[in-house]
Amino acid sequence: MEEQFKLTQEDVDILNTNKGIKAILSKEPYNLERALRYVKYEKKLKKLQIELIRLQSWAIEKNERIIIIFEGRDAAGKGGAIRRATERMNPRHLRIVALPKPSQDEKTQWYFQRYVNQFPKAGEIVFFDRSWYNRAVVEPVNGFCTPEEYEIFMEQVNDFERMITASGIRLVKIYMSISKKEQAKRFEDIKNNPLKQWKMTEVDERAQELWDVYTEYKKKMFQNTKKGTLLPWKIIRANRKTYARIASISHILKSIPYDKNKKI
Template sequence: MNLTKEELTLLNSKVGLHTLFKNKKVSIPKVLEEVKYIHDLKKNQEELIKLQNWVIKGNKKVVILFEGRDAAGKGGAIRRITEYINPRHFKIVALNIPTSDERNQWFFQRYINQLPKPGEIVFFDRSWYNRAVVEPVNNFCTDREYEVFMSQVNSFEEMLIQSDTYLIKFYFSISKKEQAKRFRDIKNSPLKRWKMSSVDEKAQALWNEYTLYKEKMFEVTNTEHAPWKIIDANKKPSARLKAIEHILASIPY
């Protein structure tokens, strides 16, 4: 095969040579794809450091939501985004099931308690949008609670933005076939089995119900002030790059 000068440079790099010789069976196109991903990822991670420095110096506040079906790759994307930035100035929020006190307070209150201080970025690995999809599908909330949430969420997000907070909303989208494949991989891995919850176990059977509520969520909450960024997440590397590139393009660092 004929390689461009750029491709030869990538293959001859330290990462390229390591990738080329780590497997017995060598596929140049696959090696190039992996090396290019690593190269682009590192370049974007350097920009994320610059973005975070801008946030810190300017006392800016950033909230980034990661939503999507189970096994869509939200956590993996967050790990790549936060891999090299300063851990003292960001936090990852993945809230557990609400306590009895939290169930009786205003729904948004426990999320408000996690919002960023000036100079901080907060990543929500699932967010208040649990109430838009996961909770109604699994009967974790009443119809009334769902309707109240849907009537309040746009105003809540508008207030966030008006208080000088940058808000980015990601939805990682995967196919039913890809989700089934990832579930099999998780179950077959001793290191990943803990990821499977009772909710995950029902996700395939409830696929259509999730779709229905997801589409309603987009219809109501894809606003001009807080639009959704839908990421095709069937391929994890490209999904991670697209997410980082969108963050870099959305915040004027």
């Protein structure tokens, strides 16, 4: 028998606010536990967003260059997490980069070059919604690169990241991890929502079928990073979007030694 959800007086006070009432009424059937969880999430998110503004102010003042990359399976919530992280920050000093497939000219260049072209200037933060790690997982799984190109990437990527950090750029790597069942559920939501259908690609359509192959290459990517003994991945369980967003922002704040007492 499931334990019945019990409200504390603090919970009642939270739900008896405009935000609490709105959360209760926003979705049927009404669910007090879900509404309470969402209001607490919003409160926590606001505090973290204030800290991100403080971090950004510090970065601007100190001419810091920061790269934050988000990787993960299709529909893992990378874009949503980036939006929550950046929505209160100064847009003049940040960029969100989600590169399309390479052009014919880019295919003839050094693989990393088009990503280097997007690197931050002094005082800027760049968020990559997928990054050079496309070649570690998405490309080999879907046949978008040759086995030789994949091997060259795996040999070069750790040295590439050493060069990035040695040049003074701060690099944070986040991997959003979801279950196969959750991915299928999110794909169904995308297909049934006219406002989201544009997100579905041919690669997405094959993601469930190729789940185990993705897993194999994902494991190789993590192992290669460990072998390089540099810049480990932060793996975030992302089946619950609100948890994943809080966890990813918290990790960014922990990873960069900004002035936590700086006035904003």
